[in-house]
Amino acid sequence: MSxxxxxxxxxxxxxxxGVCVITTVTDAGEAVGLTANSFxxxxxxxxxxxxxxxxxxxxxxxxxxPRFFAINILAREHESHSRQYAGKGQHQLDAAHYRPGKHGSxxxxxxxxxxxxxxxxxxxxxxxxxxxxxxxxxHERPDGEPLLFFSGDYHKLHGATTI
Numbered sequence: 001m002s003x004x005x006x007x008x009x010x011x012x013x014x015x016x017x018g019v020c021v022i023t024t025v026t027d028a029g030e031a032v033g034l035t036a037n038s039f040x041x042x043x044x045x046x047x048x049x050x051x052x053x054x055x056x057x058x059x060x061x062x063x064x065x066p067r068f069f070a071i072n073i074l075a076r077e078h079e080s081h082s083r084q085y086a087g088k089g090q091h092q093l094d095a096a097h098y099r100p101g102k103h104g105s106x107x108x109x110x111x112x113x114x115x116x117x118x119x120x121x122x123x124x125x126x127x128x129x130x131x132x133x134x135x136x137x138x139h140e141r142p143d144g145e146p147l148l149f150f151s152g153d154y155h156k157l158h159g160a161t162t163i
Contacts (some may be wrong), residue, residue, distance in 0.1 A: 016150040023106040031093040035086035047135040052128040072108035
């Protein structure tokens, strides 16, 4: 079977995902964020989660080194945050968007969930670095709808069905 990278990317985009902003603080004390949808749970015991960082990201060096980072799952009303922190050179966090977390990483205000993580390990994964974090603290909002990404665009959740 033969396919090109564009075809594979399009096919992978048919998997609906939530949207996160991964945050940390640089060595110089600057709060930075990066939009990602490559987040998943790994383990409940110990509490591990992971996300993937593109090797040619303009903030690669910022995210491979910090001891602590936060994974902030965005709510529907955070679409502008997602767009803002998705572009190259657009990673400095707006002070109105976050507060410092328990371990110093920025926590996005009113995110559905924020996982404050300590770096556990990294793994090379093709053109990405897989970053595994141990959840040290979490903040969960009791309501709100997720920001969803599907087939190259944002979407709204339309009612739940019972299986």
